[in-house]
Amino acid sequence: MNIFPVRRKLLSFLTSLSTLWLLLGVGCQYVPPHVFWPAGFIAMSTPGALLMNGVLLLLWLWLWHRPVWALWPALLIFLFWGQHTRYFNFSSSEASLASEEEQITILSYNVRVFNVYQHLHEADPGLPEREMKWVAEHPAEILCLQEFYNEKGDKTYDSRKRVGKQQGREIYVGKALTNSAGAEFGLAIFSKFPIVKKGTVSFDRPTKNQVIFVDVKLPSKDTLRVYNMHLESMAIEEKDVEAAVQSEAGLKTKGRNIARRLKGGFIARSHQVNKLLDHIQESRHPVLLCGDLNDLPSSYTYQQLRRHLKNGFEEGGNGFGFTYNGKLPIRIDNQFFSDRLELLQFDVLDQIRFTDHFPIESTYVLNASSAESEE
Incomplete structure (x- = not known):
């Protein structure tokens, strides 16, 4: 019995299925989850x-010596190459004629409240001090910190002083919460450049998540607007995901809760990103x-965000870029930038393991040809 026709029919069916799946997946990226939540x-x-x-492409090439059968999945890879580079990319550092004074280094990092809670540093009591010291002494001109924590007067956790004043940086803190002891929680932007304007993007909905911004005056006399964001959390624990995939009982008990949390996050972030983009477009x-x-x-x-701004990983990242x-294995921390900036280097510092996020470090230069004229 000749099994090739059977194989061909099966692969044809799977190719049609993957095509439909891919088109739906990409199409749903344009559908606001607050309008149709299953799109998320x-x-x-x-x-x-x-x-x-990709697997079907390899199977078509392997099972038949006539590569015409592989043209369709190959065409899909070509047409949707931008989807692939969101997850895996190869880039090289850009050579630039800009002087070091013209280059702007940015560090973005979810510092997880500098591991202040005992359960975060119980196994390693020196962890908070090492993390604070690393952040404070990082040479970047601008630091964008999420899950920021400041405890005035404390030897370890006085981050306004240690990361800011002692390092010659100006600071803007967007406080999401101040506890009974006066400690601050929220977002922070530290800058070695003068801060000439600052503010918060309002989401018009009760949430501890927020976006703050500053305008900084560069040595070139141009102004750069820097946003620091922490959008609605997924609020999913790794142990719940593990329980959901390990057994049918876990899937029933944890899976439903995970789906509910994902749905709420999709909807909340779709509102938040629209508000954020409205604000960005006014700059x-x-x-x-x-x-x-x-x-x-x-x-x-x-x-x-990608429709209006370039993404740092897609423009200059290497490998999978998990953050x-x-x-x-996911990438949820990002840097986006406008056309008037040129990315010179992008790195996920996956050797820095103080928190449950890796820092992102990038270097930019403001193109002279597109620099704005200041009044």
């Missing part, structure tokens, strides 16, 4: 469709947006 789940599955299409300065997106590169949130320091 479909968009999230896009990497599965990309992987399936007359070049824009740099850093922070914890709490969403995947195949999401509506990411797609909306979550845990068992889940």
Whole structure:
């Protein structure tokens, strides 16, 4: 019996299925989850469709010596190459004629409240001090810190003083919470350049997550607007994901809760990113947006930002660029920037393991040809 026709029919069916899946996944990246929440789940599955299409390409080439059968999955890879580079990329550092004085180095880092809680440093009591020292002494001109914590007068946790004043940096803190002891929680931007304006992007909804911004005056006399964001959390524990995939009982008990939390996050972030983009589009300065997106590169949130700004990893990253320091291989921390900035280097510092996020360090230069004229 000739099994080739059977194989061909099966692969044809799977190719049609993966094509439909890919088109749906990409299409749902443009659908606001607050309008149609299932779109968030479909968009999230896009990497599965990309992987399936790649496997089918290899199977077509392997099972038949006539490569014409592989043309369709190869065409899909070509047409949706931008989807692939959101997850895996190869780039080289850009050579620039800009002097060191013209270059701007940015560090974006979710510092996890500098591990102040005992359960975060119980196994390593020196962890908070090492993390604070590393952040304070980092040479970047601008630091964007998420899950920021400051405790005035404390030897370890007086971060306004240690990261700011002692290092010659100006600071703007967006406080999400001040506890009974006066300690501050929220977002912070530290800058060695003068801060000439600062503020918060209002989401018009009760939330501890927020976006803050500063306008800094560069040595060139141009102004750069820097946003620091921490959008609605996924609020999912790794142990719940593990329980959901290990057994049917776990899937029933934990899976439903995970889905509910994902749905709420999709909806909240779709509102937040629209508010953020409205604010960004009103800026007359070049824009740099850093922070914890709490969403995947195949999401509506990411797609909306990518439609208006370039992404640091896609422009200059290497490898998978995972930014979550845990068992889940995901990239949720990002830097986006406007056309008026040129990216020279982008690095995920995955050797720095103080928190459940890896820092992102990038170097930019403001193109002289597109620099704004200041009044």
